[in-house]
Amino acid sequence: MCLGIPMKVVEINDNKALCEQGGTSVEAYLDMLEDVRVGDYILIHAGFAIKKLSEEDASETIRLLNEIMATENL
Amino acid sequence: MKLESKELIEGIKRLSKGKSVNLMEVCGTHTVAIARSGIREILPENVRLISGPGCPVCVTPQEYIDKAIYLSRQKDIIITTFGDLIRVPGTDSSLERERSLGADIRVVYSPAQSIDIAKQNTEKKVVFLAVGFETTIPTITGTLEMALRENIRNLHILCAHKVVPPALEVLAKSPDLNIDGFILPGHVSTIIGIKPYEFLARDHKKACVISGFAPTQILETILLLLNQIHTKQFSVLNQYTGTVDYDGNKRAMSSIKKFLEPVDSVWRGIGTIPSSGLRLRDEFSSFDIEVVVSIPLMKSKEPAGCRCGDVLKGKIYPSDCPLFGRVCTYENPVGACMVSSEGSCAAYYRFANRKNSQ
Amino acid sequence: MSIKEDKILLGHGSGGKLTKILIEELILKYLSCPELEILEDQARLQINSSRIAFTTDSHVVNPIFFKGGNIGDLAVNGTVNDLAVGGAIPLYLSCGFIIEEGFPLSDFERILYTIKSAADKCGVRIVTGDTKVVERGKADKIFINTSGIGIIPEGRDFGAHRIKPGDRIIISGTIADHGTDVLLSRGDIPFQADISSDTAALNSLVEHMISSGLRIHAMRDPTRGGIATTLKEFALSIKKTILVDEEKIPIKSNVKSALDILGLDPLYVACEGRILIFVEGEDAEHLLNHTKRHPDGKGAQIIGTVLEQVGTDVILRTEIGGHRIIDMLPGNQLPRIC
Numbered sequence: 001m002c003l004g005i006p007m008k009v010v011e012i013n014d015n016k017a018l019c020e021q022g023g024t025s026v027e028a029y030l031d032m033l034e035d036v037r038v039g040d041y042i043l044i045h046a047g048f049a050i051k052k053l054s055e056e057d058a059s060e061t062i063r064l065l066n067e068i069m070a071t072e073n074l
Numbered sequence: 075m076k077l078e079s080k081e082l083i084e085g086i087k088r089l090s091k092g093k094s095v096n097l098m099e100v101c102g103t104h105t106v107a108i109a110r111s112g113i114r115e116i117l118p119e120n121v122r123l124i125s126g127p128g129c130p131v132c133v134t135p136q137e138y139i140d141k142a143i144y145l146s147r148q149k150d151i152i153i154t155t156f157g158d159l160i161r162v163p164g165t166d167s168s169l170e171r172e173r174s175l176g177a178d179i180r181v182v183y184s185p186a187q188s189i190d191i192a193k194q195n196t197e198k199k200v201v202f203l204a205v206g207f208e209t210t211i212p213t214i215t216g217t218l219e220m221a222l223r224e225n226i227r228n229l230h231i232l233c234a235h236k237v238v239p240p241a242l243e244v245l246a247k248s249p250d251l252n253i254d255g256f257i258l259p260g261h262v263s264t265i266i267g268i269k270p271y272e273f274l275a276r277d278h279k280k281a282c283v284i285s286g287f288a289p290t291q292i293l294e295t296i297l298l299l300l301n302q303i304h305t306k307q308f309s310v311l312n313q314y315t316g317t318v319d320y321d322g323n324k325r326a327m328s329s330i331k332k333f334l335e336p337v338d339s340v341w342r343g344i345g346t347i348p349s350s351g352l353r354l355r356d357e358f359s360s361f362d363i364e365v366v367v368s369i370p371l372m373k374s375k376e377p378a379g380c381r382c383g384d385v386l387k388g389k390i391y392p393s394d395c396p397l398f399g400r401v402c403t404y405e406n407p408v409g410a411c412m413v414s415s416e417g418s419c420a421a422y423y424r425f426a427n428r429k430n431s432q
Numbered sequence: 433m434s435i436k437e438d439k440i441l442l443g444h445g446s447g448g449k450l451t452k453i454l455i456e457e458l459i460l461k462y463l464s465c466p467e468l469e470i471l472e473d474q475a476r477l478q479i480n481s482s483r484i485a486f487t488t489d490s491h492v493v494n495p496i497f498f499k500g501g502n503i504g505d506l507a508v509n510g511t512v513n514d515l516a517v518g519g520a521i522p523l524y525l526s527c528g529f530i531i532e533e534g535f536p537l538s539d540f541e542r543i544l545y546t547i548k549s550a551a552d553k554c555g556v557r558i559v560t561g562d563t564k565v566v567e568r569g570k571a572d573k574i575f576i577n578t579s580g581i582g583i584i585p586e587g588r589d590f591g592a593h594r595i596k597p598g599d600r601i602i603i604s605g606t607i608a609d610h611g612t613d614v615l616l617s618r619g620d621i622p623f624q625a626d627i628s629s630d631t632a633a634l635n636s637l638v639e640h641m642i643s644s645g646l647r648i649h650a651m652r653d654p655t656r657g658g659i660a661t662t663l664k665e666f667a668l669s670i671k672k673t674i675l676v677d678e679e680k681i682p683i684k685s686n687v688k689s690a691l692d693i694l695g696l697d698p699l700y701v702a703c704e705g706r707i708l709i710f711v712e713g714e715d716a717e718h719l720l721n722h723t724k725r726h727p728d729g730k731g732a733q734i735i736g737t738v739l740e741q742v743g744t745d746v747i748l749r750t751e752i753g754g755h756r757i758i759d760m761l762p763g764n765q766l767p768r769i770c
Contacts (some may be wrong), residue, residue, distance in 0.1 A: 004209065004261045005693050006317070023686025024625035026693060030324045031216045032395060043264060043317060044693070046156075046213040047184025049238030051323055054234040058076075064311075065077050065294060068301045069085050078754040112754020174439050183621060183694070289752040404759070406447045415695075425756035 004043045006053055012038060017049060082293040083116055089300040090121045097121065097299055098245065098388050100238060101259030102129035102416025103287055109421035111289035117239055121296070124251075124388035129242055131158050132386060132410040132417045133341045137374040138234050139164035141361065142203055144369055145232065146177040152195055153368075154178040154188040155203040162413045165375050181369035185217040186217045188423065192221075192229040201363045204231040209261040211235050211352065212326035214373040215333045218361055230363040233353055238262050239270045240350035251388055255281030255299040257292070260314045267322025275308040282310040284318050333358050335368055335370050342376075342410065343383025382409035385418050392422040436496050445492075447656035448700075448761025452665075470628050472591055473652060475516040476584060483586075485510055485520035488579040496573055498544070498617035499630030500610070503576055504546030506704060506770055509633045510655065511580040512554050516635040517707060519590045519642065519649040520582030525551065527561040528577040533568045543574065554633035556580070576595050588642070588756035594649035594670040597740040600716035601674070602638065602709040604723060605630065605731035606682045607659055610770070611701035612690050632705030637728040646723045647712035654708055656770050657761050662708055663736075663746045663758045673743040676758070678735035699748075702760050702770055710738065 007019035007026060015030050020043065029051045030036050041053040077085075099105060105125045114123055128135045141207075143164050146153045153169070160170045160181060175178040177200075178284050182188065185202050192200040204214045214231060218320060221229045231267065245253060258271055263284045274280045281302035285295035295313045302308050312318050331350070339351025359365045380402070381395040392398050392411065401409035411419035443450040465477045474487040489510045496503040508525065527547065531540065551558055551635040609630040616625060624667060624766065634653065654662035659681070667674045683698050691698050705728070711719050714736055723729035748757040 004264070004317075007129055021693075022689030024623060024690045026623045029220075030321065031215060031219060032212045032329065033165075034325055035741065043261070045209055045261065047186050048213045048216050050209065050212060050261075051317065052317055052325060054319070057562075058315050059609075061294065061298070061315060062314055063083075063310075064633075065082075065297060066136060068089065068297060069077065082748065110750065110756055111752055112748075112756045113752065115753070115754050170443075171437075171439075174441055175436065187620075196550045289754070293752070405453075424759050 004045045004050065006041055007044055009036060009040045009042060011039050012036065017042070019044060033051075077294070079290055079293060082290065082297055084294070085297050086121065089297065090118055092288040093120060093303070094122055095121045095254050095300065095303060097255045097296065098124045098253045099244070099257035099285075100128040101257075101262065102132075102262065102284065102291070104128065104259065105418055106255055106416055107287045107289070108292060109425035110291070111290060112425070113292060114426075117296070121300070122249045122251070123257075125385070125421070126388050127341060127344060127386040128244060129170050129411070129414050129416040129418070130210070130236060131162060131414035132382065133343070134205055134234050134410070135340050135342050135374070136165060136376055136423040137203070137372045138232070139169070140167060140327050140374045143167055143172055143370050144372070145201055145367070147171045147368070149262050150198050151178070151308075151332070152178070152191060152198050152200045153203065154182045154185070154191060154200060155179065155398065156183075156205070157181045158413070158415050159203055159205065162410050163377070163407060165373070166324040178261065181221035185214050186220065188217060188229055189220055189224070189226060196228060197229055199228050199363070199366070201230045201232055204233045206235060207238050207259075208260050208265040208330070209259075211330050211334070212265060212323070215329040217357070218333055219329065221361070223280065227360075230361050230366060231354070233334075235334065235352040236341065236350055237352065239266070240347050241341060241344065241389070242271070242274060244344060244347055245387070246274055246280055248387070249410060251362060253280060253388070254303050255283070257295055257299070257338055258282055258283060258284040258310070259319065260286055263314070263318040263322065265326050266320070266321045269354050270322045271310045275310055279308050281308055284310065284312045284314050285318070285429075286314040314424055319400065321371060333361075357417040377408045382408040382419070384419055385411050390429050395419070439760060444469040446761060447538050448659055452760065461731070465558040470591075472518060474518040474520065476518065476603060478734070483584040485515050485518050485584050486579070487514040487581045488577065490575065490577045491770065492572070492575050493620070494572060495614070495617050496539070498629055499627065500754050501631045501734050502543060502546055503549050503574065504543040505629075505631045507576040507578045508547055508550035508554070508556070508629050509580040509704065510770065512556055512633040512635055512732055513707075515580050515582040516633075516638040517590070517653055518584065519588035519638075520584045522554065525556050525580045526560045527558050528598060529561070529563045530571050530575040530577075531563065531565050532571040532573050533565055535573050540574070550633065554635055570743050581651065590648065590650050592650050592666055595666065595670045595672075595738060596649070597672055597711045597738050598713040598749040599649055599710045599738040600646050600713050600734050601663075601676070601736040601738070602711060602716065602720055602723065602732055603682065603735050604707045604709070604729045605705070606684050606687070607654075607703055607706065608683060608687050608698040608701035609690060610704040611658070612687045614702075614770075615694065616690065621694070623690065623693065625686050626685070627687055627690060630703055630705035632728055634705065634707055634728055637707065637726050638724070640726045640729070641709065641723055644719060646715040646719045646722070648709060648719070649712065652708050653702050654706060656702045658698070658700040658702055660697075660758045661710060661760055664758060666710070667744045667746050670738070671742060671744055673739040673741040674736055674746045676740055676746060676748050678748050680730050680735045682733045697756060704770060713737070
């Protein structure tokens, strides 16, 4: 029920998007997002798209984690 | 270069050496993810992961279920609900039990399904049990927007929505909890963004990291939290990049503001937290089933001996509750923490390697 | 007695803890006898010089037609499998229909055709049956009960009583296919995926595995409640701890995605064409390779071990090396899955 699932938008009809992930396709309402295009990745929860996903920019986190690990005097 | 679990665990051990650290997570999905991955077992003993009140079903007072049961017994009402409310024990019964006795109670995966049900049953009132935090609230207000557009008059909600930041403040201030840092919710944050948490670092000097749900993401989060505690430089970091950003979802926030307004709310186990709940604004009161139907006062009684409250505050582990595993089990739950699929007691009971945790 | 309810709940039929409690505390109270108390998937009866396996299964799946088959497939395959996993050669089935008034004859014919095809495919014959019709609304389309008998060849003795510490556990293919197909076929979740039930008669696979001569100790086909429930049943029976490796459990990626969306744990979702096999530790790799050579065993994997440790826990080792307990379903997920 409560899991937010990332999926790719493959078709848009009015306020509904057909989304796909790993061979499964789901419909979700787009009413809670603006400017969604085919090809976007969105987070779906309880039948609604609640967030547009962006390229995961983990570089800052990774840099920080590596810095932490490298610190000698722990 | 991304770090492997082994390295992260090494880093956690080194960074926490000589300290006693309490980290609280306040998201039901994190409670389950942590329990499912068996992380507690591989963390050093001095790093304690405490589950907080992150399960909306668990923090909703018994009275709510009693009201829902009362409504379900009315012949002209159809109840629609998320699945995990079905088994929550009310004072005398549960929605599951009422369904077996003939009540029209339908489990839906989306509140929007209530619209079709309302259209197909115009002579009845369809009442959606609106429980949930900010991740879920826009799916209800989105449904109400659709109901307005399509002029649906027989759709209502029984509203018990709550919002997370006020509860975090209570927990941060609590002297007997000693929380050093928060594993902040991943999906609530997609809606509210990062700003609402900043007061925790700034005013209360708590380490804060917004976390994803995969085991390695949680390990990264723990390491980042320990680093803040070690360096005493507190901020709100976002580990869940790509999904959570600073602004959150403004469209969803304005939908929430349109229909709902803050109200003081009772959190099971914690008590009343000011402005921590939401109720329908007056101009939308026709959606509020409590306005449309007169619900008698419920004589709700919390079950004797149940320590859900203390579990929800993180004061005790589930296994410290005298009812846990004996009288209160996943099959025969007494309190909401055991019933809800995201409840701390349920997660503990179902996943914890009980030998190791005793 | 731990039954608290005064009415039957949906959960009593889902194959999990509630079902177990109902059987052990109420049904056995009245119907108990030595053969029944063993509670394997089939009863083994000594009749003169022959050992006969006897089993029964009722099918109430909703919907009756799904992507990978229909209720007729389940009716034949389910009962054949219950016989086969006890080492029996399945021979004859009975078939009882309870049909709702108004059920389309064309649908009934389709199911009959399926039953015949399934029976022919695995070499059993339907030799007796019964048909009842009830008023509209008093049964959901059609319910089918099949009972089956088979002969257990001399020298075969499979069952939980043979399992020992050190035994490895093999699953013959991907999990959760059936339950996911049925759920998606219900139509009340607006979601499509190319997922088909794995319903299949496995007597041929079982014979193939037995023919290897390797030391198979026990077999069971995990159905409702998924592999978690079956593993837990074994653990309770043998009173030893079972360790399972999460990463080794085979699951199709689209099934995993679909279940992620639904918030369901694949370990508890039904299979209908898979076998769990407990085999002597040393023979495990050989049996695995042998099994993979059969068309129904291509996706087989070794997924776990029976430990020395006394207990009744099923422990799952997670992807980061942590552990969690696998318990039985409390009993109310996924009604009418088979």
